[in-house]
Amino acid sequence: MTLDPRRAPRSGGDPDLPDVLAAQRDRAAFGVIYRRYLDRVYGYCFHLLGDHHDAEDVTERTFVAALAALDGFRDTGATFRSWLFRIAHNQLANALRARSRHQEDHLDAVAEPVEASDPAGIVGTADETRRLRAALRHLSEDRRQVIVLRFVDGLTAREIGLVLERSEGAVRVLQHRALRELAEHLEP
Amino acid sequence: MSKPSSTAERLDRAIDDVLDGASPSRAAATARLEPADRPLLRAAGALHGGLAIPLVSPRFEARLGARLSGIGSAPWILRHPGRLIVTGAVGSAVGVGVTAYAVWRNSRRSAPHRALGR
Numbered sequence: 646m647t648l649d650p651r652r653a654p655r656s657g658g659d660p661d662l663p664d665v666l667a668a669q670r671d672r673a674a675f676g677v678i679y680r681r682y683l684d685r686v687y688g689y690c691f692h693l694l695g696d697h698h699d700a701e702d703v704t705e706r707t708f709v710a711a712l713a714a715l716d717g718f719r720d721t722g723a724t725f726r727s728w729l730f731r732i733a734h735n736q737l738a739n740a741l742r743a744r745s746r747h748q749e750d751h752l753d754a755v756a757e758p759v760e761a762s763d764p765a766g767i768v769g770t771a772d773e774t775r776r777l778r779a780a781l782r783h784l785s786e787d788r789r790q791v792i793v794l795r796f797v798d799g800l801t802a803r804e805i806g807l808v809l810e811r812s813e814g815a816v817r818v819l820q821h822r823a824l825r826e827l828a829e830h831l832e833p
Numbered sequence: 834m835s836k837p838s839s840t841a842e843r844l845d846r847a848i849d850d851v852l853d854g855a856s857p858s859r860a861a862a863t864a865r866l867e868p869a870d871r872p873l874l875r876a877a878g879a880l881h882g883g884l885a886i887p888l889v890s891p892r893f894e895a896r897l898g899a900r901l902s903g904i905g906s907a908p909w910i911l912r913h914p915g916r917l918i919v920t921g922a923v924g925s926a927v928g929v930g931v932t933a934y935a936v937w938r939n940s941r942r943s944a945p946h947r948a949l950g951r
């Protein structure tokens with residue numbers, strides 16, 4: 646079965662669960678999950694870190710940690726992808742802490758990524774992406790996390806709450822404020 | 834009686850619709866957003882259309898896949914094996930070319946020395 650990880654499981658149930666259970670029985674089945682979420686986890690890391698190498702590093706740490714902890718995942722209401730992005734979030738927090746210790750800011754020196762979902766319709770997208778990413782940089786880190794998880798990775802407010810350890814309502818309020826701030830930057 | 838939904842909740846529902854492909858104006862109307870909040874949904878539409886996922890490099894994908902399959906002790910099928918084959922073939926061809934050039938250059942350098950040594 647082909648799943649689009651960007652489409653949120655709105656009607657309950659975790660679409661990844663059969664593959665996760667298979668991977669818990671046989672690690673070779675983890676390849677399905679890896680292939681499904683590699684781009685998503687990498688995209689999350691890239692949009693938050695703004696650097697391809699750092700994003701690869703955090704993505705690698707995330708998948709290694711996820712594979713090591715896979716047996717600990719239980720179907721208790723949280724979706725697998727919220728569990729996976731929680732691991733990514735923790736790895737990301739470590740990377741951001743390490744970066745702030747080094748007082749580096751890579752965001753201004755980033756090459757624009759090649760857009761995966763729009764290989765043919767390149768016209769105008771590079772400028773638009775640059776404009777959006779510039780606007781994103783004005784957001785506080787928690788608001789940026791919400792926007793990236795929602796619009797790049799397609800998580801629901803509930804799932805984002807599980808990733809960030811916030812209530813669903815708090816995520817919606819963060820999302821509302823982030824969009825208001827972004828709208829001010831995008832619609833002068 | 835159910836509690837009336839907040840603006841943040843209505844906006845979230847409208848964003849669900851935008852992520853499912855609805856236009857921001859239609860989603861705003863369906864969610865009964867106030868006119869003052871409609872620019873927020875236009876921003877949401879722009880984010881959905883413009884904030885795409887960057888491509889993962891095939892080399893990184895292969896390296897991490899190999900590392901993980903080492904942990905799991907099982908081979909995996911990569912998403913883009915063709916790219917890897919091409920990358921490997923190009924890498925090998927470049928390697929062969931560089932070696933051939935080095936041998937040729939070395940032989941050209943040493944030829945006059947040999948001539949002088951005679």
